[in-house]
Amino acid sequence: MSLTAARPAEIAAEVARRPFTFGVEEEFLLLDPDTWANRPVAEQARLTLPPAMHERSRSEFRRSMFEMVTPVCTDARRLRGHLLDNRRAAAGSAAAVGARLVAVGATPVAEPDRAVVDTPRFHAIARHYGPIAHDPALCGVHVHVGVPDRALAIQACNAIRPWLPVVQAITANSPFHAGADTGHASWRAIALERWPSLGPAPYLDSPEDYDRTVQELVDTGVMLDASMVLWWARPSSRYPTVEVRVGDVCPTADDTVLVAALVRGLVATAVADVAAGRPALRPPEHLLRAAHWNAAHAGLDGTLTDLRVREPRPAWQLVDELVARTGPALERHDDRETVRAGLAALRERGNGATRQRRVHARGGLPAVLDDLAAATTSG
Template sequence: MSLTEVSPAGAAEVFARRTPTVGVEEEFLLLDPDSWLNVPLSAAARAALPPAVRERSRAEFRRSMLEMVSPVCSDLPQLRRHLLENRSAAADAAAAVGARLVAVAATPVGEPDRRVADTARYHAIARHYGPIAHDPALCGCHVHVGVPDRELAIQVCNGLRPWLPVVQALTANSPFHDGADTGHASWRSIALERWPSLGPSPYLESARDYERTVDELVATGAMLDASLVLWWARPSSRYPTVEVRVSDVCPTADDAVLVAALVRALVATVAADVAAGRPAPRLPDHLLRAAHWNAAHSGLDGTLTDLRSRTARPAWELVDDLVTTVGAALDRHGDRAVVTEGLARLRTHGTGATRQRRAHAREAGLSGALAGLATATTSG
């Protein structure tokens, strides 16, 4: 039976008997190795990739960005292997054209050339949104989890909303902008608030409600077209997946694998709630946005908003709650050990933002911190 022929609850029951597939899209910056300014060399770097790896690269909105995409994976060791292959090949290609590949989520120093990539679509976006389309480049990590039923995907996105600020805090990796510390752990998240079609997804009743909402946003001009649904979680427009877009690009491949494991477990846990008839909480938009702002500001180095109790709590307490919530799914997928090890690493070394700040202080400057981050980009 096709999942599309049953209710969301019925689709969720079928889904619960499977281990969902997972894939990751990672965006990287190309930086000058001396000045650490962004350099518009993405086309040249893509051309320098080996042909087999070039198929896993994508042209991005900005000429200083290089996106690498994993294949669809069934387990985390497979995903890790592909991410390391992608990063290594992309770093070699960047070096061949005189740049460094750096897994950092916001332009740390500056971007002299802010032209968008030369495609009709990107030029249309730039005309429609004006100056915000020429903000310095920002890089994310997008996790896709296979959910082959559209109605179930909508309900899953509803259920993810209370937990995505915690995922955002775990992945904060962009404290610097314009050569200075912004005071935020994820400047990428703060800068993206200027775009009208980004941020937490609205609570939606059904796939028809999703389509109606998107049509209304296109009609108002907030979205140029239906493909610009860029919410933190959405049914993918290209694949039978739920796509979670809240994360900064991660400093290392192992950090990205940790995020993928948690997101996959969250999707499976929410689907189990749908199968059991437990509705997702309807959270006030102002509180949800506040929770995301707090996550972007503090990362794991302060408090986060517990959207269940509507109180501020120590960040690591909410991380522990997240792991407890998705524990059954982690065990079912065989991912418990990866998550335990990954979170222990974060407790010891901090988020990407914390690591950058420590390196900045230790190296007495941003250049040393970025050099270290470039080296970490291709590490496990």
């Protein structure tokens, strides 16, 4: 079947019959091993990577940030192997230039050098957005799920919006900033609210609606250009994927695999809903934004907003319902056991924010960052 010639439900049905591929981009901080302040040595560190690993690395906006990407995968076990390879190679390159690689969502202590990486593109962003472009560095995890039709990718983004605050709460891994507890589980998410082109995606009806909305935002100056579409879920501008970018970078590779499996389950479920003609839930924008703020604030240690009934619910109840909603897709991709084991570990240890606070209570912020550095290259 030609996807371009088919009707939306037929396209969705055809895509739903195929296994969904996925891949991950992870951003890390390079920290001074003595002061734990950010170290602007990412480009020097990248030069020490073996050629195959250098191809998986990317220059980021800030010189203290290090990004690694996985190949496209079909199963969670292979994804885990690539994540561990990436993290260990990046940690070795960081050590070669006197830094430690740390999977943490926000600058925990300080960033003395806030210059952007020296490219025309990054300088243009810094000029356009001013001081917010020089906020301390923030690191996320971006999960790509293969969806080969752009219109279908937009519909999938609509459908997964009510569940992304739950994903955000699972990944929350940045309670500390400027050496102190912010009171939020994800300071990264709170800090990113200063950027006008980040946050939950608007509900969009079609590619034409998407393009029109983006152009209006460019014309008003909110976006520098169309590449500044940085919504929590979007059709990727580079790949035939749905890109979910709501989460803090996770402490361990196993945490990232859990999140990637859940996101793939969500996207696959959304495509199945389109194929079956089930409409996407459309919560009001103010409540959707409130649900994300609440997820960033509470993480898994409180209540989250159930956007289906517009009421607060215990966070773990919504996690369980997310697993139930994605159950058939998890089963189909052999991800059910991966998710079960990952959530069992999460229940026992807590998410990144909870773990950091427990270590902090015992040994202060240096102990937190030492623990995070060790976790970054663990399973």
